[in-house]
Amino acid sequence: MIAGMTLSSLAASVNVEVPLDLRRAKGWVGQLLENVLGANAGNKPEPDFIDLGIELKTLPVDKNGKPTESTYVCVVPLSDTTGLRWNNSIVRAKMNHMLWLPIEADKQIPLGQRRVGAGIFWRPDVDTEVQLAADYNEFIERISLGEVESITADQGNWLQIRPKAANSSMLTEGIGEEGQSIRTLPRGFYLRPSFTRGIIEQWRSTSPEGGDK
DNA sequence: TGTTGATCATGC
DNA sequence: GCATGATCAACA
Numbered sequence: 001m002i003a004g005m006t007l008s009s010l011a012a013s014v015n016v017e018v019p020l021d022l023r024r025a026k027g028w029v030g031q032l033l034e035n036v037l038g039a040n041a042g043n044k045p046e047p048d049f050i051d052l053g054i055e056l057k058t059l060p061v062d063k064n065g066k067p068t069e070s071t072y073v074c075v076v077p078l079s080d081t082t083g084l085r086w087n088n089s090i091v092r093a094k095m096n097h098m099l100w101l102p103i104e105a106d107k108q109i110p111l112g113q114r115r116v117g118a119g120i121f122w123r124p125d126v127d128t129e130v131q132l133a134a135d136y137n138e139f140i141e142r143i144s145l146g147e148v149e150s151i152t153a154d155q156g157n158w159l160q161i162r163p164k165a166a167n168s169s170m171l172t173e174g175i176g177e178e179g180q181s182i183r184t185l186p187r188g189f190y191l192r193p194s195f196t197r198g199i200i201e202q203w204r205s206t207s208p209e210g211g212d213k
Numbered sequence: 214t215g216t217t218g219a220t221c222a223t224g225c
Numbered sequence: 226g227c228a229t230g231a232t233c234a235a236c237a
Binding site (some may be wrong): 022024025026027031042062070152153154159163165166167168183192 | 217218
């Protein structure tokens with residue numbers, strides 16, 4: 001029902017002001033859509049629609065419909081990694097059912113005039129999940145071995161690990177090279193734009209609304 | 214121009 | 226400080 005609507009009309013429907021730009025309101029679009037659609041997980045590490053088990057993600061896209069940014073998934077566990085496996089991971093819980101909402105992100109369009117696209121309900125197919133699991137397990141193994149400081153963003157096929165903090169001086173507990181406790185920058189799991197591009201392309205080729213371009 | 218590392222706002 | 230929502234902006 002909200003496909004095609006502008007952010008300013010959606011904001012008006014929930015009595016929210018539209019900021020001039022996103023520089024000081026980076027998560028504004030995502031929070032607006034949570035509001036409009038009634039997501040209820042708050043800031044808990046659970047899917048947004050708890051009862052449905054569905055994770056809501058806005059996906060900024062350029063004029064060609066290609067994602068312009070990576071997608072944050074969740075915080076990376078850096079200290080208590082024993083027993084962590086793909087099957088009991090928060091990454092898997094969130095990615096099991098996702099609702100993607102493409103949003104126009106061309107900076108030439110004023111924020112309030114940007115439109116929401118058709119929602120894409122998505123679940124990973126078997127091959128995709130195998131690859132995500134491989135990325136995840138490799139990262140967790142390296143973290144368990146005390147290699148967190150040598151993980152860079154160019155590692156991982158679909159998932160990547162990057163800093164996720166208020167600033168570069170934030171520290172959290174991690175595992176050092178000798179297995180000791182260290183202080184290290186908090187990290188997050190992110191999905192590469194190449195991954196979300198695939199979701200859009202898959203939708204375009206299979207949905208009646210999607211056309212074939 | 215795409216990526217990587219850094220950063221912004223909010224709630225508790 | 227940690228978890229949510231993400232985008233910014235410098236640099237390769």
